[in-house]
Amino acid sequence: MTGTDLGMPAFPPFPEAAREAVGNEVLRANLRHATHTIRDKRARAVAELDDWDRLRAAGKAVKDHTLRHLDRYLLELEAAVTAAGGTVHWAVDAEEANRIVTGLVLATGEREVVKVKSMATQEIGLNEALEAAGIAAYETDLAELIVQLGHDRPSHILVPAIHRNRGEIRDLFRTEMGRWGRPAPEDLGDDPRELAEAARLHLREKFLRARVGVSGANFMVAETGTMVVLESEGNGRMCLTLPETLISVVGIEKVVPTFRDLEIFLQTLPRSSTAERMNPYTTMWTGLGPSKGADGDGPTAFHLVLLDNGRTDTLADPTGRQALRCIRCSACLNVCPVYERAGGHAYGSVYPGPIGAVLSPQLRGTAAPIDATLPYASTLCGACYEVCPVAIDIPEILVHLRERVVQGGPVTREGVRVRIRPAHGHTAERAAMRAARLLLDRPGALRAGERLLSRARRLRPRRLPGPGRAWTDTRALPDVPAESFRDWWARERKSPQK
Amino acid sequence: MRAALFVTCVNDALYPRTGIAVVRLLERLGVEVDFPAAQSCCGQPQYNTGYRRESEPLLRRTAEAFAGYDHVVTPSGSCAAMIREQYPRIGRKAAEEGRGSTLAALADDLVPRVRELTEFLVDVLGVTDVGAYFPHTVTYHPSCHGLRSLGLGDRPRRLLAAVKGLELIELPGAEECCGFGGTFALKNPDVSAAMGADKIRSARATGAEVLCGADNSCLAHLEGTLRHAGEPLRTLHLAEILAATEEEPPR
Numbered sequence: 001m002t003g004t005d006l007g008m009p010a011f012p013p014f015p016e017a018a019r020e021a022v023g024n025e026v027l028r029a030n031l032r033h034a035t036h037t038i039r040d041k042r043a044r045a046v047a048e049l050d051d052w053d054r055l056r057a058a059g060k061a062v063k064d065h066t067l068r069h070l071d072r073y074l075l076e077l078e079a080a081v082t083a084a085g086g087t088v089h090w091a092v093d094a095e096e097a098n099r100i101v102t103g104l105v106l107a108t109g110e111r112e113v114v115k116v117k118s119m120a121t122q123e124i125g126l127n128e129a130l131e132a133a134g135i136a137a138y139e140t141d142l143a144e145l146i147v148q149l150g151h152d153r154p155s156h157i158l159v160p161a162i163h164r165n166r167g168e169i170r171d172l173f174r175t176e177m178g179r180w181g182r183p184a185p186e187d188l189g190d191d192p193r194e195l196a197e198a199a200r201l202h203l204r205e206k207f208l209r210a211r212v213g214v215s216g217a218n219f220m221v222a223e224t225g226t227m228v229v230l231e232s233e234g235n236g237r238m239c240l241t242l243p244e245t246l247i248s249v250v251g252i253e254k255v256v257p258t259f260r261d262l263e264i265f266l267q268t269l270p271r272s273s274t275a276e277r278m279n280p281y282t283t284m285w286t287g288l289g290p291s292k293g294a295d296g297d298g299p300t301a302f303h304l305v306l307l308d309n310g311r312t313d314t315l316a317d318p319t320g321r322q323a324l325r326c327i328r329c330s331a332c333l334n335v336c337p338v339y340e341r342a343g344g345h346a347y348g349s350v351y352p353g354p355i356g357a358v359l360s361p362q363l364r365g366t367a368a369p370i371d372a373t374l375p376y377a378s379t380l381c382g383a384c385y386e387v388c389p390v391a392i393d394i395p396e397i398l399v400h401l402r403e404r405v406v407q408g409g410p411v412t413r414e415g416v417r418v419r420i421r422p423a424h425g426h427t428a429e430r431a432a433m434r435a436a437r438l439l440l441d442r443p444g445a446l447r448a449g450e451r452l453l454s455r456a457r458r459l460r461p462r463r464l465p466g467p468g469r470a471w472t473d474t475r476a477l478p479d480v481p482a483e484s485f486r487d488w489w490a491r492e493r494k495s496p497q498k
Numbered sequence: 499m500r501a502a503l504f505v506t507c508v509n510d511a512l513y514p515r516t517g518i519a520v521v522r523l524l525e526r527l528g529v530e531v532d533f534p535a536a537q538s539c540c541g542q543p544q545y546n547t548g549y550r551r552e553s554e555p556l557l558r559r560t561a562e563a564f565a566g567y568d569h570v571v572t573p574s575g576s577c578a579a580m581i582r583e584q585y586p587r588i589g590r591k592a593a594e595e596g597r598g599s600t601l602a603a604l605a606d607d608l609v610p611r612v613r614e615l616t617e618f619l620v621d622v623l624g625v626t627d628v629g630a631y632f633p634h635t636v637t638y639h640p641s642c643h644g645l646r647s648l649g650l651g652d653r654p655r656r657l658l659a660a661v662k663g664l665e666l667i668e669l670p671g672a673e674e675c676c677g678f679g680g681t682f683a684l685k686n687p688d689v690s691a692a693m694g695a696d697k698i699r700s701a702r703a704t705g706a707e708v709l710c711g712a713d714n715s716c717l718a719h720l721e722g723t724l725r726h727a728g729e730p731l732r733t734l735h736l737a738e739i740l741a742a743t744e745e746e747p748p749r
Contacts, residue, residue: 015686022688337675341692377686379679379693380546381642396587402548433544437552440507440539441559450511470687475694475722478512485505485514489521489533 011348014373018342027163027343034162035334041275042331042387048277049267059264060391063325066256067315073222073255074306080225084287086302091249094124097307101126101214101247102133104303108245110135110212116229116236117141118216119157119328120249120307122350126214137214138180138206140235142199149176155344155352157330158273163343166190173198181205203235213243213299217250218327219265220304223258226286227304230269230279237283246285246299251307253324265327268389272329310363316412319400323358325390330355332384332394338377347374354384358397365413365420366405372423375401406430429467443486450484457482500530501618502567504560506577506714507539513714519741519748520573520615523630526741527623537563541588542580547681550588554601557588561604570611571618573737575644576713578614583647585609614644615737616653616712626656632742633663636734637706639697639720641713642675654712654736661739667704671696678719694723702731712736 011017021027046052066073078088091097105113113130115121115137127137127148139148146161147154150172154160161169173184173195182205184198215236219228227248229236240246256262270279288302315321333339333353344352348370349360357378361371375398378384384394404411406429408422422430439445457480463472471477483491501524505517524531540560541553560581564570572578586609589602619625638658644650658666677683677693697720701709709724709731711717721733738748 015688018686019688022692028692337677337693338686338689341689373685375548376682377689379642379675379677379682379690381675381679382646383642383673383675386646399546399548399550402546403550404548406548407551429547430549433547433549433552436539437541437544437549437555440541441555443536443538446507446510446538453511467684470684471722473687474691474726475683475719476725477722478718481512481514483514485510485517486533486535488514488518490535493533 011368011370013369014342014346014348014377017346017348017370018338018377021343021346022341024343026165028341030163030165031340031343034159035340038159038275039334042272042334045271045275045277049271055264055268056389056391059268059327059389060325062256062261062264063390064322067253067321067324070252070255070315073257074252076222076257077220077225077255078306080221080223081287081302081304082225084225086225086287086304089303089305090308091305092308094309097124097249097305097309098126098129100305101249102129102135104245104247105130105135105212106133108212110210110245112136112138112206112210113212113214113247114206114210114239114243115139115144116213116215116239117144117160117231118214118249119350120216120251121214122154123251124249124307124309126249138203138210140203140206140239141231142196142233142235145199145203146172149173149180153345154350156333157328157351157353157355158333159330163345166192166195169195177202207235207238207242210239211243212245212247213239215240215246215248217248217254218269219262220250220255221257221259221262222255224286226259226284228262229281229283230266231281231283232274232276232279234281237281240283240285241298244299245301245303247303247305249305249307251309252311253326269327269329272327272331272387272389312415313412314359314362316417317362320358320362320397322392323355323362323394323397325392326355326359327390328355329389331387331389335383335387336378337381337383338379342377347377354378354394354398355392358392358394358401361401361404365411366401366423372405372425375399375405447484447486450486453480454482454484456480499528499569499623500532500567501569501571502532502534502564504537504540504564504570504572504577504612505533506572506574508714508718509573512718513735515749516573516714516735516737519735519737520571522746523628523737523741524571527619527625527628529623532567534563534567540577540580542577542584543680545580545584545588550591553584553588554592554597557585557601558604561585561608564608564611568611569613569618569622570608571613571615573615573735574713574715575614575641575648575650576715578612578617579643579647581605581612582609614648614650614712616644616650616657617648619657619740620653627660628657628740630661630740630742631663631744632661632739632748634708635665635667635704635706636708636710636739637667637669637701637704638672638736639669639676639701639709639711639716640672641711641716644712645673650712657740658710658736661742664739667706669704669709670700676716676720678716680715683719690719691723694719695727698723698727698729698731702729707732708739709733710736710739
C-alpha cells in the first residue's frame with residue numbers, strides 16, 4: 001500500500017487533534033462566527049431557487065453518469081485539449097504529478113510561479129515540491145496568501161484562513177509580507193478594506209513579473225476541452241491570463257461531458273460555497289485557441305496534468321465512490337457541528353470537515369491512526385447530506401468506512417482488489433459489541449440483566465472506568481429505575497413473561 | 499385500533515417512564531397497545547459503529563417480534579430511522595454477500611409499518627390535541643434522526659403547542675446536533691461535550707423550565723450535562739408531556 005499524499009504531515013488521531021481545538025477559545029469563536037454567517041447566507045441563497053431539489057438531483061445524475069463512464073470522457077477530454085493546442089499529462093499519484101509540473105516549470109527557465117487557489121495542488125503538496133526544486137510558488141488567493149505567509153496549513157476548503165481573525169491577519173501581513181515581496185504599510189490596521197489593499201499591492205508585483213501560472217480547475221468539459229475556474233477575487237484570472245505558460249493540475253473526477261452540463265453547477269456551486277447567486281469571476285479556456293501565440297494574448301503554452309492519486313481506487317467502491325461527486329463547495333464544513341468545534345486542522349488533510357472524513361480515508365487508505373479515526377469524526381447528524389448540492393450521502397459513507405476500519409474487508413488499492421485487515425485497537429470494542437448483541441438477542445437474559453442493574457441501582461458509580469470515563473468526565477449518568485419497562489408491563493398487565 | 503409498542507432498549511432499561519407514558523397516552527386515545535416481549539434493541543449501536551454483521555440478528559429479532567402488527571409505534575426518532583433507513587440497506591448487503599434474502603424481505607415487510615410516536619399521532623390517528631395538561635414553559639430540541647432521516651417537521655411542535663397550559667418557547671439553533679451521536683460521545687468526548695454545553699447554553703437562554711426531546715438517548719446526554727453542571731433546567735421526553743393530565747402529572 002503506498003501512502004497517497006494529501007498535503008499534510010503525519011497527524012495524530014482525530015479525537016486527540018480535536019481536543020486541542022476545542023480548548024482554544026479564540027479559534028472556536030472565529031470558527032463559530034464564520035461558519036454561522038456563511039451557513040445562514042447559504043440557506044437564503046438556496047431558498048431563492050424554487051428548483052433547487054431538481055438542480056441537486058441533476059448535478060448528482062450528471063456526476064454519476066460521468067463517473068460511470070470516466071475512461072471514455074477522459075479520453076474525449078484529452079483529444080479535445082490536444083486538438084486545441086494543449087498538452088495532456090497523466091499522473092497516477094502525487095509524486096508523479098509533482099515531477100511533471102516541476103519539470104515543466106524548470107524547462108521554461110523560470111524560478112517562480114504564481115498560483116490560483118487549487119485543492120488539487122495542495123493535495124499533492126506541489127508548493128513544497130517546487131520549493132525543493134528551487135522554484136518559489138506564490139499563492140495569490142487572499143486566504144491562501146494568509147496561510148502561506150503564516151507558514152500555516154489551510155483549515156477550510158473555500159476559506160483556508162477561516163481560523164484566523166482580522167487582528168491575527170494584520171500582524172502576519174506586518175511581519176511577513178516584506179520577506180516575500182512588497183512589504184505591508186507600517187501603519188496597517190485590521191480593517192478588511194485596508195488588509196485587502198495591502199494584499200493587492202503585494203500581489204500585483206507578482207502578477208506582472210510571473211511568466212508561469214499554476215492552477216487547478218473546478219470543471220473540465222470533455223466535448224470541448226474547456227477548463228473552468230470559479231473565483232471571487234479576480235486573482236485567479238490574473239494568473240490564468242498574464243503568464244506565458246499555464247499549467248493546470250486537475251483531479252480526474254472534475255470532468256463533465258458537455259458544455260451544457262455547466263448550467264447546473266454554475267448555479268449550485270456559488271450558492272453552496274459563497275452563498276452568491278453567481279461568483280464574480282468565471283474563467284474558461286480551451287487549449288490555446290486559434291489565435292494564441294500570434295498576438296500574445298494569454299498563455300502561449302498550456303499543460304493539463306490529470307491527477308488520479310487514489311481516485312480510481314475510490315471509484316471501485318460502490319458506496320464510497322459517491323464522494324467523487326464532490327464539487328468542493330464546502331457547504332458541509334459550514335454546517336458541521338463537529339468541524340465547528342474541532343477546526344479544520346484536526347482532520348489531518350487538505351480536505352477537512354465531513355467531506356474530508358469520507359474522502360481522505362478512501363484516497364489514503366485507513367491504515368494510519370488519523371484515517372482510522374476520521375470515519376468516527378461525526379455524530380451522523382445528517383446536516384452535511386442535507387446541504388450537499390450533489391447529494392453525497394456522507395453519513396452512509398461514514399458508516400461504510402467504519403465497517404472497513406473495524407471489520408476489514410475488500411478494497412481496491414492501485415487497481416488491485418485486496419482484503420484489508422481490521423485496524424488495530426478495536427479488539428475490546430468488537431468484544432463489547434458482540435457481547436451486547438448476544439445479550440440483546442436473548443430477551444430473557446436482557447431482562448435478568450436489567451433486574452440486576454435495578455437491584456444494584458444504589459451502587460451506581462459517579463464515575464465510570466475505561467471508555468465510560470469519557471462520559472462521566474463531563475456528564476452525570478442517568479439514574480437506574482427500580483423497574484424496567486418490561487417488568488412494569490408484565491406486572492401491570494398481570495401476564496408474566498418468559 | 500391496535501398498535502405494538504417498540505419501546506427500545508434504552509427506554510426499557512433506563513427510561514421506563516417514557517414507555518409507560520406512551521401506553522397511557524395511546525390508551526387514552528383509544529388505541530389498544532401490545533408489547534411483544536420478544537423485542538429487544540434495533541441494532542443501531544452496532545450498525546453505526548461499523549459492526550453491520552452484528553446488527554443482522556437484531557434486525558431479524560425486531561422484524562419477527564413485530565410480524566403481524568399493522569402499526570408499530572416507537573418513542574424514538576433515532577430507532578425509527580434505523581429501521582426505516584438502514585434495515586433495507588442491511589438486508590440488501592446481506593443478500594449481496596450471499597447470506598440469503600430473508601433479511602431483506604423481513605426489512606421490507608417491517609419498514610412501512612413503523613411509526614415514530616409523533617408520526618403515529620398526527621398521521622395515523624389524525625390528532626394534534628391529545629388532551630394533555632402541562633402548565634410549564636417548554637423548549638423543544640428536535641433530534642437529528644427525527645428531523646432529517648424521518649422528516650418529522652413540525653409535528654412535535656404542533657403536538658406540544660396544543661397542550662393545555664404549556665408555553666412553547668423556540669430553541670435557538672434547534673436544528674443543530676446536541677453532540678450525543680451514540681458511540682461518538684465516547685470516541686470523541688471533547689467535541690461531544692462542547693456540543694452538549696452549547697446546546698444547554700441555548701436551552702437555558704430560552705428561560706424555559708423544561709427541555710423536551712423525543713429521543714431519550716440525546717436527552718440522557720443533555721440531562722447528564724445539565725446535572726454535571728448543576729443546572730436546574732430539566733429534561734423530559736415528549737411522550738411524558740403528552741401523557742400528562744391534571745390528575746396524572748409527569749414524575
